[in-house]
Amino acid sequence: MPTTNEDARLAQECERRIINAWPALSTLVVGDWVLRFANGYSGRANSATPLAYGAELDDAMLDMLEELYRADGLQPAIRLTPLVAEATRAAVLARGYRVRDRSFGMIAPLADxxxxxxxxxxxEARPEAEWVAGVAALQSGIKSHAGNLAAILERIRLPAAFASWLVEGEPVGFGMAVAERGMAEIGLICLDPAHRGKGIGRRIVAGLMGWAGATGSHSAYLQVEQGNAVALNLYRSLGFRRLYAYETRLLEG
Known part of the structure; x- marks a missing residue:
């Protein structure tokens, strides 16, 4: 849980902006929740996310949520962030939702x-085909589907930056940022394995932070898996701190 009232406010602001920074192909708003669908590409774009503190899902809403995701060929997925009511968290666990991943939301100031x-x-302000193909080639499983990635990126309506790092004229690393109302999300940081350990990832993130600051954003935020020690150390070295923790849970069967 966020440790101060200000951190709690920032966590909610991040979670709400994430919906626009990484848009799904279709969405439904159900009470204080948004249900997102994107052909299974990415966890965030194919799960239910709370938008307000104390967000609840009663049995009928959970039944509807599960039916909707299964009708789309997806396992029902719920992001249990600090915004979720404790009774709803308990109900999700009681239904047998298992942990798919655990992540941290991190934030950094952009002054100077x-x-x-x-x-x-x-x-680039929009993702070129080369950029999409380059990112997809560095992913695995369903995330290697360039068409599904492009479909999400095409729906971004906010100021965005699609970054590449070139070595001898060829892109070997990628990242992106989306700015909204003074805050910018940074994500999709990926690097050709042959070029890791050379500080390129750090330069890409720092470059996106510089872009975000130039747009007038006061903060950058991102999400990272809790077990990714390399990424956590990189982000901390660039001024990011842990703001909140959350987990995404799936219902199988």
């Missing part, structure tokens, strides 16, 4: 973050 002037760092 310079705009990158490195020649190898390139930013």
């Amino acid at each position: 973050i310079p705009v990158s002037e490195e020649a190898a760092f390139r930013i």
Whole structure:
């Protein structure tokens, strides 16, 4: 749970902005929840997310949620963030939802973050086909589907940056950021394995932070798996701190 009232407010602001920064192909708003569907590409875009503190799901709502996801060929998935009411959290666990992943929401101030002037760092306002293909090639499983990735990215309506890092003119690393009302989400950081350990990932994240600051954003936020020690150390070194923790749970069968 966030440790202060201000952190609680920031956690809610991040969770609400995530819906726009990483849009699903279709959404339904049910009470204080948004149900998102995107052909199974990514966890966030194919799960139910609470939008307000104390968000509840009664048995009828849970039944409807499960029916809707199964009708779309998906396992019912719920993101249990600090916004979820404790009774709903208990009801989800009682139904047998298992943990798919555990993540941290992190945040960093953007004051005095310079705009990158490195020649190898390139930013586009919209994702080119080369960028989408490059990101998809560095993913595994369903996330390697370039068409589904492109379908999500095409729905972004906010100021965005699609970053590439070039080595000898060829892109070897990627990342993106989306700015909304003073805050920018950073995500999809991926790097060709042959170029890891050279500080490129750090330069991409720092470059996106510089872009976000130039848009007038005061903070950058991101989500990272709790067990990803390399990424956690990188983000902490760039000024990110843990804001909240959450888990995504799936119902099988």
